Amino acid sequence: MIVGMRGRAISVAAVGAVLGAVLSGCGGGGAAQQSFPDRGTGAASSTVERSGAGSADELPESPAVAEIRRRGTLLVGVPTDAPDFVRRSEGRYRGFDVRIARIIAEGLGLDPREQLAFRRLPPGMRSGAVARGSVDVQLGGIERGTEGVRVVGPYVVTTGSAGERVERFVGVEPGDERFRARLRTVLGEAVSDGSWQRAAERTLLERRPSARAPELSGQ
Structure with a gap:
């Protein structure tokens, strides 16, 4: 025992x-x-964290940003009559305005490959599209004082046929100053970090060699 x-x-x-x-x-x-990948890791989430993860916190009172995030897509209006800046061929949008739209989308924490859409607008429909919310942002084809549109600022400066200074503006719906301020910051950063210059060299300067970056220091 x-x-x-x-x-x-x-x-x-x-x-x-x-x-x-x-x-x-x-x-x-x-x-x-053990290698169990966390949700939110990977290239896509790191892009959002780098370029715009703070956007939601910075703009908690922006109706435009809230709507864009709810929808999951940034809607950008582009002119039908400015082929040097934007055109559609083989079912794709191409040109400088497309590059600027991608920069804006990234600045809002969106993926420009998946969360960006364009609407081609003739002159008579641009201000109404912004005012009704059919587009979140209008690139070009508007002027300061256009009814129903709040100008964010110029996104490119060119020279007219008589040698005059010509600015192309970004426009948004009036009343959302947080959204407007964020877009001005995004454009200013694109100029300072070289993104604007690279976009222009790849799409615009061959057609418009006089094109230059805007100054966004004022209101």
Whole structure:
């Protein structure tokens, strides 16, 4: 009996040692080594975190940003009569305005490949589209004082046929100054970090060699 009890005791101790080793491998240290990817990691989320994760916190009272995030798409109006700046060919939008729209989308924490859409608007429909919310942002084809549109600022400066200075403006619906201020910041950062220049070199300067970056220091 003693031998049997000792044999049993030895067996239990051995089992206990095995269980202890297994359980220690499943504890906090072991779990940290297992490669279960967290939600929100990866290239897409890092892009949002870098370029606009703070946007929602910075603009909590912006109706425009709230609507864009609810919809999941930034709607950008572009002119039908400015092929040097934007055109549609083979079912795709191309040109400088498209690059600027992508910069704006990224600045709002959106993925420009998936969360950006364009609407081509003739002259008579641009102000109404902004005022009704059919587009969130209008690029070009508007002037300061256009009814139903609040100008954010110029996004490019060119020279007219008589050598005059010509500005192309970004416009939004009036009343949302937080949204307007954010867009001005995004455009200003694009000029300062070289994004604007790269966009112009790839799409615009061959057609409009006099095009230059805007100054956005004032209101």
